[in-house]
Amino acid sequence: KTPLLEVRNLETSFSINGKWHNAVDNVSFKINRKKIVGIVGESGCGKSVLSLSVIGLLPKLNSRISNGEIVFEGKNLAELSDNEMNKVRGKDVSMIFQEPMTSLNPVLTIGYQLSEVLHNHRNISKAEAREESIALLKSVGISRPEKIVDEYPHQLSGGMRQRVMIAIAIACQPKLLIADEPTTALDVTVQAQILDLLKEIQEINDMSIIMITHDLGVVAEMCDEVIVMYAGRVVEHTDVDTLFYDPKHPYTKALLDSIPKLDEEAVELNTIKGIVPSLVNMPAVGCRFVDRCAHAMKECREITPQLASESEGHDVACLLYKSSFPREGVKTS
């Protein structure tokens, strides 16, 4: 069976002082139908750039897809025109962001913004769009949708706004939803409700979700598979149980070690010693984790580890594993 989405050798680069640097570097993965796949890593690891590449929302002035393919249901999204991509976005692939206030228009009613998506992708009357908007609001757990439909974003709580964003994102029943830190800005109880809602919608609508998060608790709760990114590259990709019980990559292990214990205050993931190298200081060859890795060897600065299958369904890019050494006929970056 063909995957819903297949990203092949993707490179997304940013122009900094006249030079192009890869924020996403030779990334490949598949997303199967009806799966929730987490993408984890510290900030600056390329998670958001990767998702903006998939949905065609990269800032045009200073970024571009410089190599690779993004194949969604047989169509390479990376080569679509803006016009063609506008037809895909919102209909086949949707995205929700961390702060719904920035993606909702403050001067338009909730109903107007929902109807707009419906009108963009379907031939539907004003009255029908209003009816459907109310039904959609109801389906994302908003009580009194007949009232909310005429309200403005600022009249709603953060959790309600995120529900509205989800309603807009699923209005045309996309097969893929990208959720970029969808609960980070919300308080803990609301977070749990939004995650439950996403899971419920995923099952009802038979969609796949790419869940971008720095929170391994969210991964454990929600995901079937996990992709771990470091400095623009995928370093590990496996199912969620294997990730927690048999992690291979030293970066993944460090992330797991940084999960706060139950009796500690919640902390961000960047408790691993050192920082992600900045785009302009990325080493041309070798492993990008080398300066922070407890297992670093001499060859880690000379050979770029390749993401390869270490065992069935478990891909790793680390020179501690033979499979990660470059092989002939395989594209290296």
Ligand code: SF4
């Ligand atoms: Fe550490 Fe080397 Fe593996 Fe990179 S390739 S994670 S430096 S052991």
Ligand code: MG
């Ligand atoms: Mg981000």
